[in-house]
Amino acid sequence: MSDAPFAEMLVPADSKDASALAARKRLQAVLDTLNPAAGVLDDGDGTGRHANRRNKQGAAKSAGSSDE
DSSP states (O other): OTTTTTOOOOOOTTOOOHHHHHHHHHHHHHHHHOOGGGSOOOOSOSSSOSHHHHHHHHHHHHHHHHHO
16 A cells, blocks of 8 residues: 555455555445435436526525515
């Protein structure tokens, strides 16, 4: 791992290297905390292309209504 992050050396799963075992444990601990099913839900049209546009239009409407 001396060339990290410039070279990613593959480490076999059955490696006995102490640093590799420790890194695998740290990685697994982080992966165990992730829950992709409870991620951020997007109520958009499915393409994900129009969220910023809707936010800008909503902000413009709310700013315009306060002037009246």
